[in-house]
Amino acid sequence: MRLTTRTNLAMRTLMCLAVNDGKLVRKSEIAKSCGASENHLAQVINALAQNGYISTLRGRSGGLRLSRDAHEISVGSVFRCFEADLPFAECFENGEIKCPISPCCRLQTTLKRALAAFYGVLDTVTLVDLVDGNTELHDILSLSDPVIAMLGTTRAAPEAKMQA
Amino acid sequence: MRLTTRTNLAMRTLMCLAVNDGKLVRKSEIAKSCGASENHLAQVINALAQNGYISTLRGRSGGLRLSRDAHEISVGSVFRCFEADLPFAECFENGEIKCPISPCCRLQTTLKRALAAFYGVLDTVTLVDLVDGNTELHDILSLSDPVIAMLGTTRAAPEAKMQA
């Protein structure tokens, strides 16, 4: 029983975006500050965008930002979303089940209750809870203000419509 | 996030032994009635014995049985035992942790709470709860009484001291 790093990276990405509230953040910046492979992160970002958690902007001055208020994003919903395609046990798979006791297995129902308890805890926690007042986290994930950091570079503060 | 089949097989084995209360059951019989590979099961049985859940008897008329009362075996304890060697996430591993936000990560503490809730549910359920009055399960896992089934064979009802 191990969390996929997909889900782990998804949460790190969301935390990073929450810390840099509203600002556009590049994938490469997230990869760096979250200690993730940029390629792997690309797939995670894609999934986050397709599930409506973030908005992405292509192009030269593109980047990512949260597309919902951090209050509205619960850890539970993200986990359910990213762990959905991996059944917790054989008896939770769709196709035919080889376990002979599956039809009358009380362990199965017990596991459902335990998983409900697991996700129940995660449902009570939002992105804000993870980030708010966490100064140490801000120090690690907060990127310099692009307006200042990019002085003398080609990058400007963008103002465009975003997809998803 | 997926349960290891190790843990799954451990639970099936214990349920099978609980149904055949007190009787010696052979590994091959469990493998058959639980739909498991006999080789994989061997390793699981070994771990169950070394952790004091079952007693094994070698030799010609050997087999397995529970070494504790089924009331005393909680699902939670078995799960903790068998899932112990697989850390739930990178930040729960022993060695050095590569995740940069680990020292101040509130997701980590949230996960600990969620896992506690998960195991908390499992702790309230014992082997007896899974088996008692479950007639369908008995039909699947209960082996014919060896005294009757083995009439005309070389096998006799054994009475010997068991290890572990």
Next chain:
DNA sequence: AAAAAGATATCTCTAAAATACATGTTATCA
């Protein structure tokens, strides 16, 4: 002594996760 059971270490296979690569699309800016 032979046979039948489990004990245990090691090796191989396999599936899925992780990672890398390549190409496409979009947007900005000189």
Next chain:
DNA sequence: TGATAACATGTATTTTAGAGATATCTTTTT
């Protein structure tokens, strides 16, 4: 308008750990 820099996305490769197989050993009964 062409170059560049960003994300999108499908595919391929690598890695890893779980699962399964094999072989040898020990124990016990007959």
